[in-house]
Amino acid sequence: MTAIRTLWALLGLVCLIGLAPAAKAAVEEPQIYYQPETATTSFAQLLASASSSWEQIPQGEAVSFGYTPQAYWFKVEVAASRSDRILYLGYPLLDSVDIYFVQNGAIIDQLLVGDNLPFAQRPILNKNFVIPMASRAEQTIYLRVRTESSLRFPLEIWQPAEFxxxxxxxxxxxxxxxxxxxxxxxxxxxxxxxxxxxxxxxxxxxxxxxxxxxxxxxxxxxxxxxxxxxxxxxxxxxxxxxxxxxxxxxxxxxxxxxxxxxxxxxxxxxxxxxxxxxxxxxxxxxxxxxxxxxxxxxxxxxxxxxxxxxxxxxxxxxxxxxxxxxxxxxxxxxxxxxxxxxxxxxxxxxxxxxxxxxxxxxxxxxxxxxxxxxxxxxxxxxxxxxxxxNTQLESMVAQRTEELEQVMGRLQLANKELEQKSNEDGLTGLYNRRFLNQEFKREFGRAKRTGRDLTLMMLDIDHFKPLNDSFGHLCGDQVLVELARLLVSQLQRATDTVYRYGGEEFVILLPDTDEHGAREIAVKIGQAVRDHVFKTDQGEMKITISIGVAIAKPDMYKEPTQLLAAADDALYRAKNSGRDIVKVTTQIHEPEQANSR
The missing domain is CATH 1.20.1070 (Rhopdopsin 7-helix transmembrane proteins)
Structure with a gap:
């Protein structure tokens, strides 16, 4: 839209410029004579000079000498008129213009104009040079023009109104x-x-x-x-x-x-x-x-x-x-x-x-x-x-997101594996005592909420220290690993879990198991261990275990540690009763002086 508006403005400009010559019917284009100035030229000599010393510019043409350091004199014969007139020089870059109005051989007016003078000194404030004529009578105008610009200008005589x-x-x-x-x-x-x-x-x-x-x-x-x-x-x-x-x-x-x-x-x-x-x-x-x-x-x-x-x-x-x-x-x-x-x-x-x-x-x-x-x-x-x-960025983000998800997946898996490792016993692969403490508290709280029984079984290998001393710790470790597998195989429910408590001690957590069921499982485990042949690098051997069982009835224990202490006490009593037996307690454990097992 801006381009269209500007185009219309340009067309208006061209139209106005085109209309300008139409108003020039009243202009008078006089005959112009000229001669170059010499070092000896004086104004008196110009007045007395013969017409043959002046060159003539073709009628109707503007003065045009191009770039020249030469100053020129111009003469214009002006007939008488019944109205005021103005002299118009239509070129603004003339440095110096001396104008003489001569009538009957005498100077009746003289002016000096040019763009090497302040603009306010012009007789009429116009961008070109506009000079009022000194008289309506017949007269001759002499002009001395010098400029560093191109020496060219139209010279016209106008009546003020038409101008x-x-x-x-x-x-x-x-x-x-x-x-x-x-x-x-x-x-x-x-x-x-x-x-x-x-x-x-x-x-x-x-x-x-x-x-x-x-x-x-x-x-x-x-x-x-x-x-x-x-x-x-x-x-x-x-x-x-x-x-x-x-x-x-x-x-x-x-x-x-x-x-x-x-x-x-x-x-x-x-x-x-x-x-x-x-x-x-x-x-x-x-x-x-x-x-x-x-x-x-x-x-x-x-x-x-x-x-x-x-x-x-x-x-x-x-x-x-x-x-x-x-x-x-x-x-x-x-x-x-x-x-x-x-x-x-x-x-x-x-x-x-x-x-x-x-x-x-x-x-x-x-x-x-x-x-x-x-x-x-x-x-x-x-x-x-x-x-x-943006498309590339979205693609890169999607790719980086996918890679990040893969990394996060691997990290989660690694964390899971790490957590799994931290919860497992390094030798037997069973859950360790640390994980027992977490799960035991959770199961104890659930049993109290539901009012169901919770059985904790603690067992210990009989005479394990002499076995280690006689056959070495490697043999003892092989027995521990084989026993862990045997204990896991004796449990039928997914909720029943075997933990390695430490050394040759193991703990079995049996949710929703009453006294009768606990006795059956303990006897079954004891018999399985008794009948099992353990293969080691030192040959085949058999072992027995002592088992202590504690059953938590609803509202019987306030803290899980009390149930754990009861199971430990039952194991202690099984050890002191000759080993290779099961002791079950359904009573709250009363602390006694510790004795060696």
Whole structure:
């Protein structure tokens, strides 16, 4: 939408410029004579000089001598009129203009104007030179003109009312042009603030520099922006012209992405940035007349290079390089016309001045469009890249999650195995005393809640120490391992569990087992051990065990340690009663003095 609105504004600008010549019907274009100034030329000699010493400029054509250090005298014969008139010099970059109004061989008025004088000294405040005629009578006007810029200007005589009417179109067109540039400067600067994309900032600075350059060329800048700064007015074209091409190179590099797409072309742009940076510094110190031919030639060269850059990337398939090339082509055409005009090879000041305004406006519009397209394409690419990266990230996260789950699974398995190992007896593979303490408390609490019996059976190998002393600890360990397997094989329920309590002692926990059942299991185990042949490295052997059984009736024991002590006491009594027997207790254990087993 911004591009469309700007296009309509540009069309309005062109229409206003096109209407301007229609109001020139009342203009008077007098015959102009000229001769170059010499060191001995005096004004009295000019007044007395013969007509043959003056050269004639073709009727209706503007003065156009190009860049020359030579000062020129001009003579204009003006017929009498019944109304006031003004003399109009339509070129703002004339350094010094001495004007003499002569009537009957005598000077009736004299004025000095030029852009090397403060703007406020002009008789009429206009960006060009507008001088009221001294008299309505027949008179001759002599003008001495010297300038470091191109010596070229249209000389016209107007009636004030018609001049104001004609000027309003040019003022409107000029205002619309600079308003358009200002809008583009602000718009792209805000784009930079929002996006932090430096291409918008460079483009905003580029548009601003074009506006300042055109204000300097058009005289609007000296009228409104720096009316008392003569030094800047003398150097504005070379200084700001250098800045324009610095930012034009930066915009080109950003829009066409030359650093990535063509490093060779990018180095050329960097070279031009360096050259114009030097030119900018030189314009501060060197006279305008010395530097301007170089700046104009460099401007045409730069435009050709920028145009070649656009065409090169266009042929490589960069779509918006076509719009860029069209924009730069229009500006190059206008700059070429302007350069030819400054060099005195093109006579139409009107076409020269407004062609570059229209072309620069068109270029600003199209480059803004290109910048928007490039930014949009970059945003689409970034979104696609972001989506791709998100997909890759999701894949990586899924992969890492799967790997983590596998690691966690292995870790859980290892923890489970570690916990299993920590709960097992290393020799027999039975649960150890540590795990018994946990499970015993849990089963004791469950028995109290449910009101069911809980049996704890503690057994010990008879005469195990002599066996170890006679046959060695390896043989004793083999007996312990074989006994553990035998005890497990004698239990029928999954809830019945065998624990190695320590040394040659074992504990069997029997949930939901009453006294009768406990006796049967204990007798059965004792008989199985008695009948079993234990195979060891020292040969076959038999052993016996003593068993102490304690049954916890509902509300009989308050603490699990009391039941454990009762079973231990029953085992103690079995040992003292001759061993290889079973002792069962259903009474609360009363502590006695400990005796050796």
């Amino acid at each position: 104001m009417q004609a000027q309003q179109y040019q003022v409107a067109a000029t205002g619309l042009y600079f308003g358009l540039l200002l809008c583009m400067v602000v718009y792209n600067f805000f784009n930079y603030l929002v996006t932090r994309e430096f291409s918008f900032l460079n483009y905003s600075a580029y548009t601003l520099s074009i506006g300042l350059l055109m204000a300097g060329l058009d005289g609007t800048g000296y009228q409104y922006l720096w009316p008392n700064w003569i030094w800047l007015q003398d150097r504005i074209v070379t200084m700001i012209g250098s800045v324009v091409f610095i930012f034009a190179s930066l915009v080109t590099a950003g829009v066409l992405q030359t650093a990535q797409r063509s490093p060779r072309l990018h180095r050329g742009l960097q070279l031009f940035i360096g050259i114009y940076s030097v030119t900018f510094v030189l314009s501060i110190f060197l006279p305008y007349a010395t530097l301007i031919p170089y700046v104009l030639g460099l401007a045409v060269t730069s435009c050709i290079y920028l145009l070649a850059t656009g065409i090169s990337l266009w042929t490589r398939g960069l779509t918006y390089a076509r719009i860029y090339t069209l924009a730069l082509g229009s500006l190059l055409f206008a700059i070429t016309i302007n350069a030819l005009g400054y060099l005195g090879l093109f006579e139409s000041v009107f076409v020269q001045r407004y062609a570059i305004m229209a072309a620069s406006a068109l270029e600003v519009l199209l480059l803004s469009w290109v910048l928007a397209l490039r930014f949009n394409e970059s945003r689409v690419e970034q979104l696609a890249l972001k989506e791709k990266l």
